[in-house]
Amino acid sequence: MSNEITIERRIVVFAIWLSIGMFGFCLMLQGIHLDHLLVGLAGVASLALTFAGHLIANAYFVHTFTRGEIAFGTATVTIWVIVFIVSWVAHDLSQTDMKIALAMILTVVGCVLGHLVTRHGARGAFSRFHVQRPE
C-alpha cells in the first residue's frame, strides 16, 4: 500500500514539475532572450508556484522530499548559479538578465527557507543545517 502511495505521489510531482515547471522555465528563458523583465519574472513566479504544488502534494500524501528530489534540486540550482556567475564574469548579462537570474536564485532560497520554517519551525530549520552529535 505504501508503495502504491509513493508511486501516486511521484506521478503527481512529475506531472506538476513537467507541466507548470517546464512552462515557467521556458518563460524565464524567453524573458532573458527578449530582455523583458516581466516575462522573466512570470517564469520565476511559475516555478515558485510549481514548488508550492510540490509542497501541497507532499502534504496530501503525508510525505517529505525524497533524497533524490533534494539532490536533483540542489544540482539544478548549482548549475544555474554557475551559469549565472560565468555569464556575469564574461560580461554577457544585461541588467534585465541579471535581475531575472537573481530573482530566480532568491526565489529558490526563499522557497527552501520558507518550507523549512513552516515544517520545522525557525529554530528547527536552523538545526537542519548542522549535524547533531549524540549526547
Add this chain to the structure above:
Amino acid sequence: MISLTSPVMWYFAFGSGFFACVLYWARVAIVQSSGADSFINPMRSVPSFTVIVTIGASGFVPFFTIGLTDGIAQHGYGFAAVSLGSLLIPLAGVFVFKRVWAIAAKLGTPSQASFMDEVFASKSLVVLCAVIGLLFAVGFGGRVMTSFALLYSDLTGGVFDPIYSLFLVAGIISVLAVVGGMRGVMFAGSVLGAIGFVTLFGLVGFTLYLAGGFDAMATRISEIQAQGLDVNRLFGVSGIVQFTQGAGFDQPAGSSWTAAMVLSTALAFMGISASPVMFLFVISSRSNNIFGSGLTWVSAGVVSGLIVSVAMIIGSFGLINGTKDALFDVMSQLTIMSPWFSALLYFGLLSLAVSFVSGSFFAAAQLWVVDIYRRYYHTGLSDEVSVAAVRILIVVLVIWSVLFSISAPVLTAQLASLCLPLSVQLIPAMIASSHRIGIARSSIAVGALIGVFCVFLTEAFGIRALAFVGLDLPWGQWPWTIHSAGWGLFFNAAAVLVISVITRYRNQGREWNELRHFLDTAFAEAMFSRRVVSTAWSVGLAWVFLAIGPGLVIGNELFVREVDRVPENMLGLPSIVIWVMIGWTTGVALNWFYAYRMQFATSVPTVLTSGLPQDRKPQANGSMNTDRLNTTAWILLAIGGCVSSLAWIFG
C-alpha cells in the same frame, strides 16, 4: 558551434528528457509488477486518477489525426462543429464505463474480446475486437506517428529526416509498451497528459498573441465575413443533408459539412470510448469512484473545452491568414521566435498521443496472443511465454506500422479512417451488456457485423477493395454527406431492434440471465419519477438535435441581425461560432446531468472479486492445437485465393 537559439538543440534536449521520462515510468511499472500475469492482465492495478487523465488525454488524439484546425482553416466553421464530438467521448463513457468496469471485474475478463465472448458468447465479436485492435495499432497508430514525425522533421528545418523521425517516435512508443505494459502506459500517460493539457493552453495563448489578441482576431473574421466571398461555405453548415453520391462522384453545393455530416462524424468519435485500448484503460482503474467526476469535469469540461478552443482559435488564425496548414504555421512561427517553447509545445502535443498509441499496440498484441492464440490454439501457453509473445508482437506491429506508413501512406490513412467508424459499431454491444434494456443477446453480433459491412461499403478503403476485385460501387466515400459511422450505426441499430422484437420471448441463456441478475443487484435502479426520466430523454435528444444535428442550421443565422440591410454579427463573432460555444456549455451540463443526477457514473459500493475464468488460465497439459491451426491456415489461404481469383478475373 551550436547556437543556443537553434531549434535542433532544443528539440534534441527536450526529446531526450521526454524519452528519459518514458523510460523511467516504464521501469517503475515493471519493478512494481507482481509477475507475468499482472503484465497481461492489468485489471484494477493503477490509481484511478491516472486512468482519468489518460482517458482525457486520449480524447485529443482523433482530433489531431483528422486535422481539426487545418480543416477549419480550409472548410470554415461548419467543420468546427465537429469539435463537439469531444463531448460524446465522455458521454459514452458516462453510460458504460462504470458498469463495464464492474462486469469485467466480476467475469474476470482482461480484454474487450474476452468481455464480448463472456457476455454475448459470440466468436465473431471476438474476431471483430481483434481486427479493430489491429487497425488501431497499425493504421491509426501509424497515421499519428507519421504526423508527429513529419512535424518534427519540418520544425527542425529538415535536420532530422522524416523517416528517421518516424523511427524515433515509434521507438519511444514501442519502448513504453514493451517494457512497462499497460501499467507503464497509464503511469506515463498521466504524467504526459498533464503536460499535454498545459501545452494546449500555451498553444491557444501563443496563437492569440500572433493574431494580435482576441479582439483583433474577431475583427478580422468579421471583415472576411463582410466581404461576402464564400460566406455560405466558411460561416455555416451547408444545409441539413445533401443527397450526393459521395466523394469522387459529385461535390456537394457549398461545403460537404452539412448537419448530417457533422452529426455522423461526431458519432464516430464515440468509437474511441468503444475501442479495445479504452476498455483496458477503464478496467485498469483500481476503483470506479472516479468515472463520474473524471468524465464530467476532466474529459468533458477541461479536455473538451481545450479541444473546442484550439479548434476555434487556431482554425480562425489559419482562416484569417489563408493558410491550409494552420497548426504548422503557428508552430513554425513559434520556432523562429522561441525554439524552447516550440520544443516544449511539440513534445506536449506528442504527450497527448503517446499513451493512446502505445496502449493500442499493447491492446492489439494482448488480444491476439491471449484471446486468440492462447485461447484457441495453444491452451498450455504459460504466462511467461505469453508475456514474451506479447512483447515480440508489439515490436512486430510497430515495425509493420512504420513500414506501412513509409511505403503506403495513402493506404495507412485509409486504414486509420476505418478505425473509429468500425469501433463505434461496438457501442450497442457495450450498452446492451451494461443496461437492462430489452435487447436480444443474439442480435448484438449480427447488428455489429451489419454495421461493419455498411462502414466497409461507404469508406474509401472498402470501396477501393471492392474495385480491386472488380465490383465498382455506384457511390463514393460518405454518400448523402453522411459519415460511414452514421451509415453503420443506423443499420446496426435497425438490425438489433428488429431481431430483438422478433426473438423477445426466447430464453436468452443462463449466462445472460445471470448477468441481468448481477446488474439488478449491483446497480439497483434509482427510483426516478417518470417526469425525471422523460426529462432525461428529452434533454439528451434535444442536445443531439440542436448542437450537432439538424439544429445546426439554426445556428447559421440566429445571432445575426440586419443593420441598414447589412447583416452584422450580434456578438462580434460568427453566429455558428456562438452556437458551437453554447453547444459545448450545454454539453458539459448534459454530461453532469447523466453522470450525477441520473447516477449513471456515480460510484458503486459493491465488493467484487476478480480472477480469470478457468478456461482462460493456462492449462497444465495443454499443447498447441495443430489441427485447428492447420484448418485456420487453409481457410485464410482459401480466402486469399478467392480474392486473388476475383481480382484477376474481374479487377
